[in-house]
Amino acid sequence: MDQLIGLLGYEFVQNALAAGLVIAIVAGIVSRFVVARNMSFAVHAISELGFTGSAGFILLRWSPVLGLLVGSAITALFIGTLGVRVRERDAVVGVVMAFGLGLGVLFITLYKGYANTAFALLFGTITGVSRGDVALLGGIGVVTLVALAIIYRPLLFATVDPEVAEARGVPIRALAVAFLLIMAAAVSEAIQVVGVLLILTLLITPGAAAERLTQRPGQATLYSMGIALFCTIGGILVSLVTNAPVSVFVTTLSFVAYLVARFAVGPALQRGASRRPAIEGP
């Protein structure tokens, strides 16, 4: 404990925690919609092609964070403008994702000192972020949160009840593309903590766990955010003490959170909810 309090005095620790805070809030809210909209595969594709973008930018000696953002945003737009048929879309995304990731491997190989960079991108590097990175991540985070706040209500409507939402004038297609771009920003942020390969631990697990904890849509979003915060901040702190990579602990904490929500808290809540008076039959 003393060791931890001592560590909090270091700038790199403060940077990591500040960045982690913003990232977790964004990832938690986005995760809730990723789960509700069944978009796990899209998250994965956006993440892997974000890696390609970042590797390309590193090769050109530009900002890797901006590279991530550009790579993932292009992927998001690509997915958003493809045909509406889910089956076809998944196939095309898979095809492009595989090629794009291969290209990323090439970029990272061409860059001298690739091993560290590749490892950081693939598995996260939050304790290495600079003041400048924190400002950039904070900026992206704030813009993303503002965008989410603006579209929150119609996005929820379009997600749970698309037919009536469309009839009520909600622009379903435009919202789908807007949400993909928000997802791209969230992916770029979360990669800083857990890396490209473990992205789902922050963009699926909190939302999936939160769904088990409540039947109210607003609470589910808040719980998802809370779980993402717990995993991210908890993971960073444990990593500081143990010196093992942050990703190890974020993934562990989020897995535990899911198990607890699914098998302990969730079933208890359901038993409570089923004690309502039955008025109509089955």
Place this chain on the structure above:
Amino acid sequence: MAGPAVTFDAVTLEYGERLIWSDLSLEVAAGSFVAILGPNGAGKTSLLKAILGLVAPSTGRIEVLGEAPRRGAPAIGYVPQHQSFDRDLPLRGRDLVRMGIDGHHWGLPMPDPVTSARVARAIASVDAATYADGPIGRLSGGELQRLRIAQALVGEPRLLLCDEPLASLDLRYQQGITDLIAGWRRDAGGTVLFVTHDVNPVLGLVDRVVFVVNGRWTEGTPDEVLTSERMTNLYGSHVDVVRVHGRVLVVGESTDSGFNVDEPHHVPEPTLVGHDIDR
């Protein structure tokens, strides 16, 4: 009330190459109850989508409550075809009904006592208060349909569009749902367009029926339309309309079972059809 609620003037609708219906002319008087009948895939839902402004006709003119159709017109309530929700979706009936008021507004949903009171009244008016706070994915078809009607009516529309609201409900719940819709029409003086494959449960309520088959249509009072002559003409093959025990059956000549009222989702074209009609 001035003017018809809905006017179709020589309207043709196509999806790409496929003709849905052609040259449809129709006037729905304000305050009337109109059933839209026909086999599945006949374009009944498309008719509602055209009124909602979600599909544009290739030719002709549509007018809804005195205006061209536009998305999100607040004076239209819409009950979509039954689709159940995921069991674990965090959403309550109360949330679904509230979306009927402000789900389409931008921004975050803020607690608002006035809106909550409106939602509570709408839920009470369909007798759904006992289950409106449970997860929506675990309601029965009848319970969900009541909340759907509350969602459609909470915005105080003047025109209610219902797409197969009785499908997948057993007779007891069908009666409850038709009573709700009839009650709203009586109290609020609204207009009802009711898409159904089976006119039976609403025959006592409907003023006029529109029957759509294979891109063609016919329209009139139930007694005018549901005759052997009109149906044979419409289907282009011999069809009998038979009245037995106070019920009217519409029977296609090559329909194996005679009538197939209970199989709305597999009506063979163009043979159809049993419309089981109670008087």
